Structure formats: C-alpha cells, structure tokens
Amino acid sequence: MGLFKNQFANVVEWEEFREDMIFYKWNNEEIKKGSKLIIRPGQDAIFLCNGKIEGIFTDEGDYDIESQIIPFLSTLKGFKFGFNSGMRAEVLFVNTKEFTVKWGTKNAINIPTPSLPGGMPIRSNGTFNFKVNDYVALIDNIAGVKQSYLVEDVKLRITAILDQLLMKWISKEGKDMFNLQANAFDISKGIQTDLDMQIINIGMTITGFNIMSFTYPEEVQNMINKTASHSMVGDIGRYQQVSMTDGIASGNISGGGAASDMAGMMMGMNMANQMMQNMNNYNNSNVGTASTPQPNTAANNTSANQTKPNFCPNCGQKTTNANFCPNCGQKLV
Incomplete structure (x- = not known):
C-alpha cells in the first residue's frame, strides 16, 4: 500500500530555473497526494485553478501540499485528496528580484534642431531596471497564455518605443543639443515615467532608468x-x-x-620679435634713472677723462683716491 501510494507523489518546483526568466508555470495535470512544494529564495508560488488565483506563498522552504498548502487556498481549502485522483491546479512561480537590462539605440536618432534641417543624429546607451509588482495583471495579460516569460521579452517591448521617448524628452524644453549629458538626469526621469505606463498593464514596473552617454557624429x-x-x-x-x-x-x-x-x-x-619687445620695454622702464650730472669743471673733466687706479701700478699700495702713491710717490693720474 505504501509503495503504491508513493507512486502518485510528485514535487512541485521551478524546474530548470534561469536568472533571466521572469516567471515559470508548473503544469502537470494533477497534484497527487503526498506532493511537496519547494519555494527557493527569490521566488513566490501562486496556486491557480481555472485561471483564478487560489493562494500566494512567499516564504522559501519545503511544504507538504496536503497539510500545509491546501488549508490556505481560497476555494480548495476543503478539498480532500482521493486515493486514485489528485487535485487539478497550476502553480505559477514568479522571480521576485529586480532585473537590470542594458539598452542602446540601434540606429541614430535624428533630433530636430534649427541649425540642421535633417536633425542632429544622436546615439545613446544605458540601463533600465524593472520587477513584477502586480500578479493579477501579470496573469491576466501574460501568464494566462504563456508557460514562461524572459527578460528579453520585456526588453523588446521597451526598445520598441525607446527611440520615440528619447526624441520626445531630448527635444522637450529646448535642451542644449551639444551638452545633453548635463540634462541626462531630467531626460532619464521623464523616460522612466513614460516606460512605466507602457508596462504597468502586464504587471511590471520600471524601477530605474539611466543614460550612460550620448554619442554625436564624429565631425x-x-x-x-x-x-x-x-x-x-x-x-x-x-x-x-x-x-x-x-x-x-x-x-x-x-x-x-x-x-x-x-x-x-x-x-x-615670433620668438625674436617677442625678445625685442621685452628688451624695448626694459630699456624704456630704465630711462631717467641715471644720477644727475655734476657741474662742468676742469677737475671733473680731468677725472672724467682720466680714471685713478685703486692700487698703485708700481708698488701695489692702495691709493685712497690720491694723485700720487703715498708709498712710492708714483704719479697715479
């Protein structure tokens, strides 16, 4: 009996988990008696029956479905496992982390500008962040018809309208076309608000949008x-x-x-001209700084024409400004 009972047991878990997968739907027709639910870190488990949410479980761990899960389900809490039949339900596993995605314009965006009739061709790149925040909207619009959903699927939605939003917010309020990086914060906030409105209907929200750089044509x-x-x-x-x-x-x-x-x-x-100009400036600045001339007397003329030596050329004695050497009598002038 025990061996036959285990034949119907199964494990409800996120099989082949991927970091870039937003949700995964477990669907194995029936959940058998003795089944286990495994919720790993960063996951929420949502029990669905006929497309309707029966219960949401957010704490990680291993659970016995019959004793620990069914009593908390909305309409199935009174369900009792039969011996040969199980409970028909789906379990949607949701990745609760915040996803970070790199983006970049594939083609140049021609931003209208008066100086260029065809517009200024600009490229840009950066990152955006998003996460699931509304399970009802997610199930009604995406998970109800898909078995899984990837980050790449959201990226395609975003990049399809991103060029238009970049053009809108760059052109708004006459942004400086040659210094867009200075206005990157304001542009980013405007784009984030618009993108959030685009994906709110699928149960997700944009938690951040950043512009890393703007690229102009080379010339x-x-x-x-x-x-x-x-x-x-x-x-x-x-x-x-x-x-x-x-x-x-x-x-x-x-x-x-x-x-x-x-x-x-x-x-x-140029260097020679600069040197000559510096010399002229220096000479002009020194004009008039010489001492006042003495009266034109004979003595002055004699001393001006004949210079007395400081030392006697005959004996080497210091002359002390005399006309004759005080030591040997040598005439000095």
Missing part, C-alpha cells in the same frame, strides 16, 4: 572637443603658439620637411 564631436579646448585656453593666439611649439618639439608637424622648416622659421621670428 560634430570633434567640433565640440575643439570648442571646449579653446574655451579652456582662453587666448586663441596662445593656443596656436602652444600647438605649434608642441608639434615642433615632437616632430609631428605635418606636410614634410618644407612645412616643418617654414613652421620653425615662423616660430623663430
């Missing part, structure tokens, strides 16, 4: 980088001089030897 990006460089330098003349100096120092002046020689000559001329 536009080069223009943005050059403008930023000029703004950092401030003086365009100095920027050109520094660029030419760096090119000469590294030997990267393009155009061959002639171009390099011409650039070197121009740089040399």
